[in-house]
Amino acid sequence: SKFKEGLAKTRDVFIERVDDLFSRRKKIDEEFYEELEEILIGADVGVNTVLKLIEELRAEVRKRKIESPSELQPILSEKIIALLKGDEQTSLRMADSGLTVILFVGVNGVGKTTTIGKLAHLLKSEGKKVMMAAGDTFRAGAIEQLEEWGRRVGVDVIKQQAGSDPAAVMFDALQAAKSRGADVLLCDTAGRLQNKVNLMEELNKIFRVIRREVPEAPHEVLLVLDATTGQNALMQAKLFDEKSGLTGLVLTKLDGTAKGGIVVAIRQELKLPVKFVGLGEKMDDLQQFDSDQFVHALFN
Numbered sequence: 001s002k003f004k005e006g007l008a009k010t011r012d013v014f015i016e017r018v019d020d021l022f023s024r025r026k027k028i029d030e031e032f033y034e035e036l037e038e039i040l041i042g043a044d045v046g047v048n049t050v051l052k053l054i055e056e057l058r059a060e061v062r063k064r065k066i067e068s069p070s071e072l073q074p075i076l077s078e079k080i081i082a083l084l085k086g087d088e089q090t091s092l093r094m095a096d097s098g099l100t101v102i103l104f105v106g107v108n109g110v111g112k113t114t115t116i117g118k119l120a121h122l123l124k125s126e127g128k129k130v131m132m133a134a135g136d137t138f139r140a141g142a143i144e145q146l147e148e149w150g151r152r153v154g155v156d157v158i159k160q161q162a163g164s165d166p167a168a169v170m171f172d173a174l175q176a177a178k179s180r181g182a183d184v185l186l187c188d189t190a191g192r193l194q195n196k197v198n199l200m201e202e203l204n205k206i207f208r209v210i211r212r213e214v215p216e217a218p219h220e221v222l223l224v225l226d227a228t229t230g231q232n233a234l235m236q237a238k239l240f241d242e243k244s245g246l247t248g249l250v251l252t253k254l255d256g257t258a259k260g261g262i263v264v265a266i267r268q269e270l271k272l273p274v275k276f277v278g279l280g281e282k283m284d285d286l287q288q289f290d291s292d293q294f295v296h297a298l299f300n
């Protein structure tokens, strides 16, 4: 599957070590738990989450009177699936009728523009009429990059010149999307880190413009995080606090890391659903997240 390919680096390191541990050790003792803890932390699952996971495994071992590590291995994957699962919907929330507006936020370089291009392709292949708004007027080349994706995917991009007011771009884009009968408008935003206050003010202004044009929008505010930055991705996420009204996460570049366990850490720490993962640079390297598929790709 796509997950399996994209997780190749993680599988190479993580699964090899897990398999080795569960087959080499004959007993579930303190040394076994310690080694498992080390492997999970090494895969960036995150200390708090690892401790919780180990506690749960200990409880299962006691309850089910498990003696051999091999019996415990399927329980480990069950527990990880449970940690990844939430009550929230992992598919995109779409408008009941009319235009769906999806806003992408995140710091420069995480893969926002690329994700928007890939998602445009995915939604278009489902028969939806998609448009994109070049709201990152700050990063050099961001507008051209989105236009390039627009050409590749065959989707209109609404833009103004570099440096213009992103809220004005959104206004234009919303007008165009409504008049052209688009189903989905994907909106890029600037991700400069230097000035958090300005960034939040800019986002608030964008929110106001969007709500004025489409009252129930934005339907999704997706924070894009780069999986290769590991625990730093978590720190970045805290920049976009509750004021950003986040509804979900996109985790990019999972193909580029051996520490795919970061998905579990992020899911636990942020309490937001992971909606998509990026598994490469190509157009169809975006996958809707599914915790069962993800964990099965990791362990099988």
Ligand code: GDP
Pocket (backbone or CB within 6 Å): 106, 107, 108, 109, 110, 111, 112, 113, 114, 115, 139, 145, 191, 252, 253, 254, 255, 256, 277, 278, 279, 280, 281, 285
């Ligand atoms: P932005 O500044 O957040 O808009 O980031 P970009 O979309 O420009 O992406 C930054 C770099 O990351 C580009 O070279 C992308 O091709 C690359 N990239 C984005 N998503 C992925 C992914 O899922 N896997 C890999 N390997 N590269 C990615």
